[in-house]
Amino acid sequence: MSMYIDPHIHLVSRTTDDYEAMQKAGIVATIEPAFWLGQPRTEVGSFKDYFSTLVGWERFRASQFGIVHYCTMGLNSKEANNIALAEQVMELLPLYVGKEGVVAIGEIGYDDQTEAEDRFYREQLELAKEVDLPVLIHTPHRDKKKGTYRSMDVAEEHGMDPGWIIVDHNNEETVKEVLDRGYWAGFTIYPHTKMGSERMVEIVKQYGPERIIVNSAADWGISDPLAVPKTADLMRKMGIPEEHVQMVTYRNALTAFSLSGQMDENDWLQAPPIDQTKKLSGNSVLRGGQVPRVEGPADRVEN
Amino acid sequence: MLWLLQKSEKIQSTGSQTAFFLAFSQASRFFDKGMLVLDETEKKEAHQLVEGYEPEFWNVLQTARTYLLLSFPQEKEAWFAAVNQLFETADMHEHQALFAALPLMPFQEDLIDRAIDGCRTNVALIFDAIALNNPYPAKYFPEANWNQMVLKAVFMQRPLYRIQSQDARSNPALAEIARDFAHERWAAGRNVMPELWRLVSPFLNEKYLQDLQKVMSSKDELELAGGALALFNGPSGTGKTVLGKFPTLVSQIESGTITWETVGKEYQKTRV
Numbered sequence: 001m002s003m004y005i006d007p008h009i010h011l012v013s014r015t016t017d018d019y020e021a022m023q024k025a026g027i028v029a030t031i032e033p034a035f036w037l038g039q040p041r042t043e044v045g046s047f048k049d050y051f052s053t054l055v056g057w058e059r060f061r062a063s064q065f066g067i068v069h070y071c072t073m074g075l076n077s078k079e080a081n082n083i084a085l086a087e088q089v090m091e092l093l094p095l096y097v098g099k100e101g102v103v104a105i106g107e108i109g110y111d112d113q114t115e116a117e118d119r120f121y122r123e124q125l126e127l128a129k130e131v132d133l134p135v136l137i138h139t140p141h142r143d144k145k146k147g148t149y150r151s152m153d154v155a156e157e158h159g160m161d162p163g164w165i166i167v168d169h170n171n172e173e174t175v176k177e178v179l180d181r182g183y184w185a186g187f188t189i190y191p192h193t194k195m196g197s198e199r200m201v202e203i204v205k206q207y208g209p210e211r212i213i214v215n216s217a218a219d220w221g222i223s224d225p226l227a228v229p230k231t232a233d234l235m236r237k238m239g240i241p242e243e244h245v246q247m248v249t250y251r252n253a254l255t256a257f258s259l260s261g262q263m264d265e266n267d268w269l270q271a272p273p274i275d276q277t278k279k280l281s282g283n284s285v286l287r288g289g290q291v292p293r294v295e296g297p298a299d300r301v302e303n
Numbered sequence: 304m305l306w307l308l309q310k311s312e313k314i315q316s317t318g319s320q321t322a323f324f325l326a327f328s329q330a331s332r333f334f335d336k337g338m339l340v341l342d343e344t345e346k347k348e349a350h351q352l353v354e355g356y357e358p359e360f361w362n363v364l365q366t367a368r369t370y371l372l373l374s375f376p377q378e379k380e381a382w383f384a385a386v387n388q389l390f391e392t393a394d395m396h397e398h399q400a401l402f403a404a405l406p407l408m409p410f411q412e413d414l415i416d417r418a419i420d421g422c423r424t425n426v427a428l429i430f431d432a433i434a435l436n437n438p439y440p441a442k443y444f445p446e447a448n449w450n451q452m453v454l455k456a457v458f459m460q461r462p463l464y465r466i467q468s469q470d471a472r473s474n475p476a477l478a479e480i481a482r483d484f485a486h487e488r489w490a491a492g493r494n495v496m497p498e499l500w501r502l503v504s505p506f507l508n509e510k511y512l513q514d515l516q517k518v519m520s521s522k523d524e525l526e527l528a529g530g531a532l533a534l535f536n537g538p539s540g541t542g543k544t545v546l547g548k549f550p551t552l553v554s555q556i557e558s559g560t561i562t563w564e565t566v567g568k569e570y571q572k573t574r575v
Binding site for chain 2: 048051052055056057059060090095096098099100101200261
């Protein structure tokens with residue numbers, strides 16, 4: 001079976017059914033970018049606990065379903081607009097960016113493209129340089145093209161290497177410029193809106209598989225945690241070569257985010273088999289009486 | 304190793320929180336999670352240093368992190384400011400290092416609430432760091448919290464034989480809770496882990512003997528061994544009549560082929 005990486009998914013919002021379906025569909029690793037929660041936080045402590053969840057409980061939860069969980073750390077652009085709070089979050093970030101499995105600073109960038117957003121975007125670019133991490137850029141949904149170009153202009157102004165930056169949520173209007181300037185181009189597949197799988201197929205046909213990365217960005221909104229494997233299937237059906245499919249749904253994400261030194265294919269290829277018996281049975285993912293899943297290594301990895 | 308010594312020296316001489324936090328996190332880039340390999344002399348030395356300290360159950364990464372932690376100047380207010388922050392922002396493996404290091408930390412009496420709170424985790428790795436091979440709970444936990452910890456270990460089917468000083472901390476309330484738990488499991492048609500009867504053993508009375516009689520009617524070897532150990536080690540005389548029918552088990556217990564440790568180890572093997 002093919003292996004997939006979903007390099008942008010907000011798993012704290014997803015159910016155990018999702019995790020099971022993802023694992024069955026071949027997703028071996030996920031990256032959860034720090035983002036907002038659908039409504040603004042009002043206390044720095046909420047950020048602290050959220051960041052701790054990303055490196056703690058959610059990672060543990062994913063592992064119980066045989067999925068390796070990584071994350072990115074950052075102050076998102078929406079909440080950058082609460083300056084007093086944002087300053088406190090900036091003080092918190094150094095505690096998290098060096099942790100195991102933190103593969104980038106992100107998702108950062110612009111939302112309304114305000115002055116405050118600009119300030120904290122720049123500060124976080126500097127933080128990324130300081131700790132040698134790649135950057136995951138969230139591009140704005142409104143005034144997208146200008147916002148995307150501006151994100152890249154500012155990154156270059158700060159001396160960032162485009163090869164260390166993943167510009168996310170691209171569309172047909174932004175992709176050419178992003179690729180031409182040497183950045184990784186992320187594409188989020190949303191059901192109904194924005195970028196659907198069919199449009200993705202056309203983009204890969206037109207631009208080829210180099211530096212293109214597909215993700216689901218599944219969160220608490222209408223979204224599909226199986227967007228990556230589904231898009232891969234559609235690509236195959238539409239005649240895109242297998243090697244290209246693998247690049248945009250697995251290999252490119254691995255290459256980009258493993259620049260962090262925190263992501264390694266062996267994390268899943270050599271992973272211990274899923275063993276839910278090792279976990280809590282009383283009050284955790286498994287409830288009393290459920291039969292735990294135990295698999296031998298042969299069930300886990302098929303190349 | 305050089306990295307560790309340099310960081311330790313820096314943390315010690317400057318008392319810088321930032322340097323401490325960064326090194327504590329980034330230790331994972333320099334040390335892996337392979338288990339420490341210690342010879343008998345080294346194990347003994349560790350035990351002499353701190354009673355109940357069992358680094359043979361530690362991995363290399365947590366050892367390095369503990370070394371960094373112990374390098375931070377132990378001035379109470381600043382120490383707690385830093386260490387509280389570490390606890391509150393720790394990832395799984397950092398939590399593992401912190402909780403396992405409790406018996407090596409300064410100001411241990413002031414860390415009781417922290418340790419009790421740690422037991423509320425749902426992550427087995429973190430729970431184990433507190434409950435197993437760690438002298439801290441037996442030394443400091445009030446009875447109610449001790450009992451909760453042991454019962455949670457039963458729930459999670461952790462190897463009870465690795466909980467330190469459990470015979471010394473046995474108490475009638477825990478025996479009662481353990482019995483209730485066994486009855487719940489039986490009512491649900493499920494098995495009871497054989498090590499559970501160790502909690503009941505010191506307090507054998509008519510009630511417990513009835514339960515153990517039921518255990519001794521099992522066809523499962525480990526359940527029989529657990530039941531027999533509980534009967535054998537109970538207050539003198541109480542278990543004799545029931546045990547009379549199991550001469551082989553008794554002689555295996557007498558010769559040391561069956562102990563709580565062998566039962567616990569065998570039971571853990573059946574779970575994977």
